[in-house]
Amino acid sequence: MNLMRLLDELRILSQNGLEYADNPYDKERYERILTLTSQYYGKALSLPPAEVRNRFAAEFGHITPKVGAEAAIFNSAGDILLMQRVDDGTWCLPCGWVDPNESPADTAVRETKEETGLNIEVAKLIDVYYHAPSDEFGPHGRIDVLYHCSVVGGTLELSDEGEALEYWNIDDVPDWHKQHKTYAGDAEHMRSKNA
Template sequence: MSDDPQPSALAFLDELRVIAQNGLEYAENPYDRERYDRLLTLTSEGYGDLLDLPTESVRERLAADVGHATAKVGGGAAVFDDAGRVLLVERADDGTWGLPCGYVEPNESPAETAVRETREETGLDVESVELVDVYHRPPGHLGPHSLVSVRYLCERRGGELTTSHETTDVQYWHLDEVPVWHKDHEAAARDAEAVWRDRRET
């Protein structure tokens, strides 16, 4: 998170976490496995101190992440109306405005995530029509782990605008009139606007 006081510490812990989890995934030597397990415990203690969480709870959550450790993946949608305004949600947690988005669920593609999250957060049914870009958020920018966010240009197919438990308002905005953007969503929205304009001109 941009307001996190120790993003470099989170980045350090995230790299240690990956080394420990991948070591436990692939190491066959019992002594190596013991070292990686100890490293994961130390990483859990570090997360617990920084995020004010119980160390054992953190350790259990990290241990439950089986397989090769990799970045978190998110999917999001950019939906424009005929006037060139982008659909944004006002987030209930911080009052900022951002594109509909969320983490990819198991057995779900990022494009499917973009469609699902838009329906859940705005009430609209949309269809993914083109990839906008793939973005990377380092640890500490929006949470303790590295995040890869995949953004799609989507088109409305139905539904009615409504809020959810995650949003306090939903509306279309001209990009230059958005009062407070959520994190790096402005950059993604402007990239999406360029893709939207190119499609209209062809």
């Protein structure tokens, strides 16, 4: 049994129940489920339950999975641009969470500028991926949107989020971040198919 998946579903059901319930007894039940969920999330993540509850409270309306966006950028030799992450040393595509009032494509453009200094434009949607809550992906369900992008300006410049920026042959990358090897492979397949 995946505890994170169970807790995420209970959290979503209880928060959505509190949003839509008009009966005080139902609200009390959903509140109790949310309190228990916060306690068990706290134990699983080594966080105080009150802090977990405050994080939950920051989400308004109907609770949905988190949405992120990734940019696949190739050079003329067919190598893909990757950033080595400060937090774990793995290599990833330019990526990040979608901000309010921002499309996933806009996120890919913004995150690439922030992380690499490059100005890009989205050329094509490659795929959309869903990841259930897990120890690898974290306590919430997530959706990642992958775009093939082209550089239109800027200068390659490392941000404080990374240790290095480099164009890699996909087969030579020593340590991939989560599912980014799959993303890069899908992007390479689409690029070679359309070449």
